[in-house]
Amino acid sequence: MSVQCEVATKAEVGLPMGFFERYLTVWVFLCIVAGIGLGQLAPGLFQAVGRMEVARVNLPVGLLIWVMIIPMLVKVDFGALHEVRQHVRGIGVTLFVNWLVKPFSMAFLGWLFIRHLFAPLLPVGQIDSYIAGLILLAAAPCTAMVFVWSRLSNGDPLFTLSQVALNDSIMVVAFAPLVAFLLGISSIIVPWDTLFTSVLLYIVIPVILAQLWRRSLLKGGQGAFDAAMERIGPWSISALLATLVLLFAFQGEAILKQPLVIALLAVPILIQVFFNSALAYWLNRVVGEKHNIACPSALIGASNFFELAVAAAISLFGFESGAALATVVGVLIEVPVMLLVVKVVNGSKGWYEAR
Numbered sequence: 001m002s003v004q005c006e007v008a009t010k011a012e013v014g015l016p017m018g019f020f021e022r023y024l025t026v027w028v029f030l031c032i033v034a035g036i037g038l039g040q041l042a043p044g045l046f047q048a049v050g051r052m053e054v055a056r057v058n059l060p061v062g063l064l065i066w067v068m069i070i071p072m073l074v075k076v077d078f079g080a081l082h083e084v085r086q087h088v089r090g091i092g093v094t095l096f097v098n099w100l101v102k103p104f105s106m107a108f109l110g111w112l113f114i115r116h117l118f119a120p121l122l123p124v125g126q127i128d129s130y131i132a133g134l135i136l137l138a139a140a141p142c143t144a145m146v147f148v149w150s151r152l153s154n155g156d157p158l159f160t161l162s163q164v165a166l167n168d169s170i171m172v173v174a175f176a177p178l179v180a181f182l183l184g185i186s187s188i189i190v191p192w193d194t195l196f197t198s199v200l201l202y203i204v205i206p207v208i209l210a211q212l213w214r215r216s217l218l219k220g221g222q223g224a225f226d227a228a229m230e231r232i233g234p235w236s237i238s239a240l241l242a243t244l245v246l247l248f249a250f251q252g253e254a255i256l257k258q259p260l261v262i263a264l265l266a267v268p269i270l271i272q273v274f275f276n277s278a279l280a281y282w283l284n285r286v287v288g289e290k291h292n293i294a295c296p297s298a299l300i301g302a303s304n305f306f307e308l309a310v311a312a313a314i315s316l317f318g319f320e321s322g323a324a325l326a327t328v329v330g331v332l333i334e335v336p337v338m339l340l341v342v343k344v345v346n347g348s349k350g351w352y353e354a355r
Contacts, residue, residue: 028332031241035248036255046249050319058314061246065202065311067239071232072307073210074217075147078165087159090284090293094163097280097301098141099174105275106138107131107182109268118264126322128188133326134268135182136312140175141167142303145338146296149303152342155296163300171305172203179312191316198315202308240307240331247310247328250319265329270337277302277341281352291352295345303338306330 039046052059110131119127141164150160176199180192217225248255255261280301284294306327313323345352 025332025335027237027241028244028328031244032248032255032332035245036252038245039249039252046246049246050250058319061243061311061314061319062201064239064243064246065307066206068236068243068307069202069206069311070210070213071229071236073168073206074214074232075229076165076168076210077161077214078169078211087156087162087289087293089287090159090289090297091163091166093280093283093287093289094297094300095166095170096283097276097297098167099170099178101279102141102272102276102301103135103139103178103182106134106268106272107186109271110134111186113264113268118267121260121264123258123261123322128186129317129322130265130326131186132183132188132317133309133313133321133323134265135186136179136316136323137269137304137306137309137327137330138272139179139182140171140305140308141300142305145334146300146303149299149338149342150296152339153295153299153345154292155299156290156292159293160296160300163296167300168207172199172207175199175203175308194316195312198312201315202311236307240310243310244328244331247314247319247324251325251328255325261325262329262332265326266333269330269333273302273337273341277345281345281348285352291349294352295342298345299338299341302341303334304330306334 049060050058114122114130114134115127122130146160146164149155150157176195180195183189217228277298281294281298284297289297309327309330310324313321313327317323
């Protein structure tokens with residue numbers, strides 16, 4: 001293992017869950033309340049923010065998304081890609097679940113619940129948009145929070161690092177075609193130009209900037225890197241929360257009229273998390289991987305890159321869209337649900353190894 005990769009492994013995976021991350025669900029709920037309240041008190045202000053667009057990209061939100069995503073991508077060491085061969089079976093299982101099961105299962109769950117079972121309870125004009133948001137949420141595997149989940153489940157840090165680096169590499173080229181395909185089979189019109197602009201702005205450019213920043217930090221050694229990560233760590237969550245306040249300021253009127261929408265959107269998200277984590281966990285057991293590989297594999301297979309999903313939903317469908325709301329529901333339930341998955345995989349170690 002390279003020195004750079006070793007430093008990254010110690011620095012990135014060895015950190016416990018921070019205060020902001022641990023109570024993310026609480027902050028999201030408070031942002032919902034604050035956003036709805038501010039949207040009702042000062043609608044003109046938020047309408048002015050919504051008009052600050054260039055080529056359908058909202059400038060304030062675009063800046064917040066960069067502040068949200070880039071510090072997370074600094075943690076990713078693409079130099080760890082050569083370590084993939086050390087855990088081929090676990091990597092294969094995670095790739096299968098991330099790219100061939102999760103997006104398609106979410107599209108199916110969206111069709112089943114949103115278009116059919118829950119349709120009478122939802123605004124007719126937002127059905128397609130809700131499904132699009134769910135697809136965006138499932139189409140990109142989680143990046144930063146996976147390091148936390150792996151740490152809490154005693155996962156192999158090198159496996160986690162190499163898997164995240166591989167997923168991010170695939171995401172650069174596969175996210176747009178996959179989203180376009182799934183939107184197409186869901187009978188949703190694909191705005192190709194906006195989709196590719198979103199990929200360029202929220203994946204390609206942030207990856208390049210983050211890796212340049214990472215190299216600069218690592219020149220100072222592990223101490224400098226750790227100190228920088230500690231300083232910039234809260235930026236991502238703070239930018240996410242600010243974005244959510246804006247979103248719910250625009251969504252407030254719709255939510256006040258139909259508060260049940262959030263609970264209904266949570267149903268397919270919860271099902272896909274539990275289904276995909278269980279599938280990845282079981283498949284790793286079938287192929288004979290160790291427990292400390294199966295745990296992060298299951299967690300990577302189930303969690304979502306919700307920051308990217310929120311950004312893409314806003315760019316493609318707008319602040320007031322059902323797609324933006326659906327991705328925010330994913331943020332709302334991510335932490336408590338993934339902590340539950342961590343508890344399950346830790347508690348089932350005896351069963352896993354009894355073969």
